Amino acid sequence: MKIKSFEEYLSTYRKSVEDPEAFWSGIAQEFHWRKLWKKTLSWDFNDLDVQWFIGGKLNITENCLDRHVLTHPDKVAIIWESNEPTDIFVKITYRELYEKVCQFANVLKNNGVKKGDRVCIYMPMVPEAAVAMLACARIGAIHSVVFAGFSANSLADRINDAQCNAIITSDIAYRGNKTLEIKQIVDEALQKTPSIQRCIVYQRGEGKVNMVEGRDTWWHEEIKKANKEFEAEEMDSEDPLFILYTSGSTGKPKGVVHSTGGYMVYTKFTFENVFQYEENDVYWCTADVGWITGHSYIVYGPLLAGATVLMFEGIPTYPDAGRFWRVIAKHRVNIFYTAPTAIRSLMTFGEEFITPYNLSTLKVLGSVGEPINEEAWQWFYKNIGKSRCPIVDTWWQTETGGIMISPLPRITVQKPTFATLPLPGVQPIVVDNNGKEIHGNGVEGNLCIKFPWPSMIRTTYGDHERCKQNYFATYKGLYFTGDGCKRDEDGYYRITGRVDDVINVSGHRIGTAEVENAINQHIAVVESAVVGYPHDIKGQGIYAFVICESKPENEEQFKKEVLNVVTREIGAIAKPDIIQVVEGLPKTRSGKIMRRILRKIAEGDTSNLGDITTLLDPTIVESIKEGAAALR
Numbered sequence: 001m002k003i004k005s006f007e008e009y010l011s012t013y014r015k016s017v018e019d020p021e022a023f024w025s026g027i028a029q030e031f032h033w034r035k036l037w038k039k040t041l042s043w044d045f046n047d048l049d050v051q052w053f054i055g056g057k058l059n060i061t062e063n064c065l066d067r068h069v070l071t072h073p074d075k076v077a078i079i080w081e082s083n084e085p086t087d088i089f090v091k092i093t094y095r096e097l098y099e100k101v102c103q104f105a106n107v108l109k110n111n112g113v114k115k116g117d118r119v120c121i122y123m124p125m126v127p128e129a130a131v132a133m134l135a136c137a138r139i140g141a142i143h144s145v146v147f148a149g150f151s152a153n154s155l156a157d158r159i160n161d162a163q164c165n166a167i168i169t170s171d172i173a174y175r176g177n178k179t180l181e182i183k184q185i186v187d188e189a190l191q192k193t194p195s196i197q198r199c200i201v202y203q204r205g206e207g208k209v210n211m212v213e214g215r216d217t218w219w220h221e222e223i224k225k226a227n228k229e230f231e232a233e234e235m236d237s238e239d240p241l242f243i244l245y246t247s248g249s250t251g252k253p254k255g256v257v258h259s260t261g262g263y264m265v266y267t268k269f270t271f272e273n274v275f276q277y278e279e280n281d282v283y284w285c286t287a288d289v290g291w292i293t294g295h296s297y298i299v300y301g302p303l304l305a306g307a308t309v310l311m312f313e314g315i316p317t318y319p320d321a322g323r324f325w326r327v328i329a330k331h332r333v334n335i336f337y338t339a340p341t342a343i344r345s346l347m348t349f350g351e352e353f354i355t356p357y358n359l360s361t362l363k364v365l366g367s368v369g370e371p372i373n374e375e376a377w378q379w380f381y382k383n384i385g386k387s388r389c390p391i392v393d394t395w396w397q398t399e400t401g402g403i404m405i406s407p408l409p410r411i412t413v414q415k416p417t418f419a420t421l422p423l424p425g426v427q428p429i430v431v432d433n434n435g436k437e438i439h440g441n442g443v444e445g446n447l448c449i450k451f452p453w454p455s456m457i458r459t460t461y462g463d464h465e466r467c468k469q470n471y472f473a474t475y476k477g478l479y480f481t482g483d484g485c486k487r488d489e490d491g492y493y494r495i496t497g498r499v500d501d502v503i504n505v506s507g508h509r510i511g512t513a514e515v516e517n518a519i520n521q522h523i524a525v526v527e528s529a530v531v532g533y534p535h536d537i538k539g540q541g542i543y544a545f546v547i548c549e550s551k552p553e554n555e556e557q558f559k560k561e562v563l564n565v566v567t568r569e570i571g572a573i574a575k576p577d578i579i580q581v582v583e584g585l586p587k588t589r590s591g592k593i594m595r596r597i598l599r600k601i602a603e604g605d606t607s608n609l610g611d612i613t614t615l616l617d618p619t620i621v622e623s624i625k626e627g628a629a630a631l632r
């Protein structure tokens with residue numbers, strides 16, 4: 001079902017709210033189910049229990065692949081552009097993808113993976129990453145993709161939390177002019193993961209890696225022995241499809257669990273509508289499969305819709321800052337979905353990197369991951385879209401599974417920096433800090449959702465209580481997003497950013513507590529406090545206030561060590577931008593750090609720090625202020 005006009009959007013939205021079950025069951029009919037559902041929805045936000053398409057049986061890969069093989073087997077499913085900008089690239093048709101997935105499903109089976117098992121995927125941006133995900137889905141195993149920028153420790157924690165019994169990885173990964181030793185990181189992680197029985201290694205480089213006898217095996221060797229047909233496992237609509245770890249306000253990342261039927265229905269519906277995908281379009285989303293955007297809008301959404309999706313291995317600035325535009329011209333991309341941080345970074349390089357390339361095939365631009373500022377929006381609109389392509393500013397989260405608030409291109413009147421209006425089936429409400437609904441327009445508050453949608457989080461893996469506490473306990477009877485928002489006079493939503501202890505660095509969610517835990521691993525560190533601050537390119541930067549046992553002799557050296565510890569514990573994406581060694585932290589008498597004060601100092605706004613008299617030692621604030629000023 002594709003909405004074609006604003007009137008149709010309004011009437012569809014109205015129907016979706018008046019009778020959500022009728023609305024979604026209508027959309028769900030478009031798919032292939034082995035057995036239809038008996039009841040569309042059952043839900044309880046207080047004791048968190050949400051089920052969609054109850055009793056329905058299906059396999060999502062039959063909808064991603066088998067259906068398309070019947071109708072358009074030779075259509076290109078994936079175009080793969082490698083890190084190196086050569087003329088050679090890979091095109092995989094739906095038939096070929098089907099065969100690769102079936103073949104790899106057999107490999108998984110031959111290696112002892114069964115329905116319900118958890119399989120970790122730690123891979124670069126190669127088509128085999130998508131093949132691995134779909135092969136898991138085909139046999140009913142639950143994939144847990146871990147972004148291949150996370151450290152061995154982070155990887156091990158995630159594997160252990162989900163008790164994965166197999167991992168799929170590659171020898172190396174190419175990112176720009178760097179070669180990352182992926183397999184080495186896996187080897188290190190696997191020292192601490194007793195549940196792992198098998199490690200299947202895709203050869204991306206020269207394959208010169210250590211292989212552990214009885215545990216490790218090569219992808220290319222395994223597929224030689226595997227058949228290209230695999231009868232898909234029959235799954236229940238509510239069987240988990242995947243786990244994806246994400247940061248929250250507590251120290252430990254949580255495994256967000258998505259189920260099969262609802263996720264399928266929602267990602268296809270939103271993909272088709274938000275991007276207004278048309279039959280022969282080439283669609284490119286620059287995310288990594290390690291994030292939810294890669295799951296929903298590189299793999300599942302587009303393939304469910306039978307689209308042609310471009311997958312890119314490299315980075316925006318290699319070999320130069322014109323790479324994105326070169327790829328768009330080369331593959332005649334029609335729909336381009338990226339992140340504000342990439343736009344802000346490319347803006348700084350100037351237009352000479354854009355002008356050589358023909359961008360006339362572009363029809364729709366998209367943004368995701370963090371608030372897009374007016375300047376970046378305008379630059380994207382004018383320089384890339386040539387003032388003729390609408391921008392869809394899509395707000396959503398790992399937990400929501402799919403896009404929630406977004407304009408529909410050429411349908412919704414856009415407004416820079418506004419995600420605009422909720423998609424059909426999405427019922428946002430704004431509440432004050434006491435959880436009271438703020439009615440009307442021209443208001444601001446905390447963004448919650450009051451009614452279930454098909455692709456919403458079902459639980460956090462292994463800890464249902466935590467999921468309840470995290471998302472459904474702050475405001476009774478509501479799903480709390482953790483984001484603040486404005487609703488303007490037109491009823492348009494603008495997301496203002498996180499209101500919890502999560503920092504959004506270049507569109508990546510990082511918990512302040514996670515970074516603190518990592519910094520505290522440094523032998524000389526007594527305590528630390530981490531806050532976000534506005535950063536021109538990253539959106540938010542990480543600012544760490546650190547108390548040492550004794551003043552470091554060589555402060556530069558100490559800071560380097562702290563960065564190394566964070567890289568080791570979490571990964572390079574969590575490295576603080578600024579480290580300030582302090583003598584104390586602003587604490588209340590009950591020992592709570594007043595982060596509000598640290599945030600102000602990190603922002604460089606110390607004119608009004610508010611009431612500091614309740615602090616145990618108010619003088620500490622002066623010394624932190626002075627130290628911060630000296631760092632700028």
Ligand code: 6R9
Nearest residue numbers: 368369370371393394395396397398495498
């Ligand atoms: C899809 C994704 C979710 C957080 C979310 C919010 C921020 C995402 C946004 C946006 C403003 C947008 N966010 N899209 N903020 N405008 N269009 O990014 O998922 O990694 O879980 O991050 O990202 O703060 O709460 P995830």
